[in-house]
Amino acid sequence: MTDPSAPGPEAPGHEGAVHWLADYVYGTIATLVAIAGLTFESNPGELTTAGVVIVGAVAIWFAHTLSRLVVRRSWQRLRLTWAEVGDELAGSWSIVSAAIPATLIFILAGAHLWSMRTAFALAEGVGVLALAAVGIGTVGGADRSLFRRVLYVVGLVSVGIIIVLLELAVHLL
Numbered sequence: 001m002t003d004p005s006a007p008g009p010e011a012p013g014h015e016g017a018v019h020w021l022a023d024y025v026y027g028t029i030a031t032l033v034a035i036a037g038l039t040f041e042s043n044p045g046e047l048t049t050a051g052v053v054i055v056g057a058v059a060i061w062f063a064h065t066l067s068r069l070v071v072r073r074s075w076q077r078l079r080l081t082w083a084e085v086g087d088e089l090a091g092s093w094s095i096v097s098a099a100i101p102a103t104l105i106f107i108l109a110g111a112h113l114w115s116m117r118t119a120f121a122l123a124e125g126v127g128v129l130a131l132a133a134v135g136i137g138t139v140g141g142a143d144r145s146l147f148r149r150v151l152y153v154v155g156l157v158s159v160g161i162i163i164v165l166l167e168l169a170v171h172l173l
Helices: 014-039 045-074 084-089 100-110 116-138 145-170
Strands: none
Touching: 014 045, 014 084, 014 116, 045 084, 045 100, 045 116, 084 116, 100 116, 116 145
């Protein structure tokens, strides 16, 4: 008998898209944490801030890939190949792609298109909007009530806002 709560048959490529989005959310949240942590530094440089954001994303990408490889090898008793390492890196690239908008915002601040204060606000706003976009894109259809769909999107956006507020609270202590 089929479990009625189990998802139905998925379209080809759906699993890959789901993993891409999951890693994108992971990267977005990591980027928001890095930005929020840098927001209250005294006189952070534009390019230094961009570097911290993108290098942090790359480090998290490597850590995420390594953790998946450890699990894969442990559970499946595999001898890992370089191809498998490459596949894992390629499969979680969206962690880094999530940091690209913020990195560009800080680079443009370095080109004096706007102030660092504006860059931080823009980068945080873009991160929260990215979570909203993922929420809207994955909310589901009419099979879910409007209330549940709205609650889901608000929940994703709230995670981003909470990260920004928690960092604000820490820096005010």
